[in-house]
Amino acid sequence: ELGVYEDFMMKEIHEQPEALRATLAGRLDAEGRVDLSETGLDLRHVNRVVVVACGTALHAGLLGKGLIERLARLPVEVAVASEYRYADPVGDENTLVVAISQSGETTDTLAAVEAARYFGGKVLAVTNTRGSLITREADAVLLTEAGPEICVASTKAFAAQVAALDLLALELARVRGTVSDDELLSLGRDLRRAPEKVAAALALLEGKTEAAVELFEDARCSLFLGRGPAFPVALEGALKLKEISYIPSEGYAAGEMKHGPIALVDEQCPVVAILGEGVLREKTLSNVEETAARGANVVAIAREDDAAADRVGRVVLCVPDAPEILRPLVWSVPLQLLAHDIATDRGLDVDKPRNLAKSVTVE
Ligand code: F6R
DSSP, X not given: OOTTOSSHHHHHHHTHHHXXXXXXXXXXXXXXXXXXXXXXXXXXXXXXXXXXXXXXXXXXXXXXXXXXHHHHOOOEEEEEXXXXXXXXXXXXXXXXXXXXXXXXXXXXXXXXHHHHHTTTOEEEEEESOTTOHHHHHSSEEEEOOOOOOOSSSOSHHHHHHHHHHHHHHHHHHHHHXXXXXXXXXXXXXXXXXXXHHHHHHXXXXXXXXXXXXXXXXXXXXXXXXXOTTHHHHHHHHHHHHHHHHOOOEEEEEGGGGXXXXXXXXXXXXXXXXXXXXXXXXXXXHHHHHHHHHTTOOEEEEEETTOHHHHHHOSEEEEEOOOOGGGHHHHHHHHHHHHHHHHHHHTTOOTTSOTTOOSSOOOO
């Protein structure tokens, strides 16, 4: 079943283009038009969105929040399911609750859905598992089509969740008229290139992690930094690394460094920085320069031929240029590969990290 791959994690990282293609298929046509009528949801009266999820799915939710707020101008709350279920949450029948779960069986996420029932919220389940419990609890279902994910650490299911939320953001923007038709179609056509761009990232990064892995050989801990859409990607990169390599790793908004975490920085605390684009890239660069000045070994995730990245990074992991909507997916690829290669370098079983289960059906 593994084919040419040494483990399921590597296989599933490489299945991301296919997971994206299958998740977009039938929901996004060649002109860039989105069709989510399969959900049967009437989105016209939605005035607020709440995302409930755990772990990696929560990070996909944070990316969804950014896009829904920017395009559809709706307030979005992203809630940790285990907290939300006991929080006596606020909402009404116009609140759309988006419950994201690869397995569809996560107890805390199911309980969060139940909590949303008290205020009459409509629940959309974004899940990878047909017939799972959550598909029965929700009002509507948007299946991610990543195929079975065997590795405990989620990769291709995450990519598919991000794509599903991108579709939802475009659909909410269309229904609400917050983005012009032309721009919506153009964003839709960009989104259609997700499989191609993620495949390009995989090709570009093949066999390129060695120097970065070396920086982690004596690591006590590590920090993952990003701003804007790169922040949730940093959180996900840190989660991936800590769960399979057992190196304490934290994701931080790059601008928060000076409020505490920079005290951690020394030669044994590598910093992985997703530089991003535009104004945020400049801001991130200056935050990362501060860590480098304090001795951090920086792994910069940047576009090819980025001279500033070469200056600040001991190692640069290059990603292809991509339309804005696809960048979080593209940035995720080097972080997944890095986590995988650091853990295998330590002789660890990446598919079955200690203390973890694929599906968390206890509280
Ligand atoms: C991390 C990981 C977990 C899951 C979380 C939710 O790699 O896989 O954090 O994302 O346990 O699981 P689902 O999506 O099945 O509800």
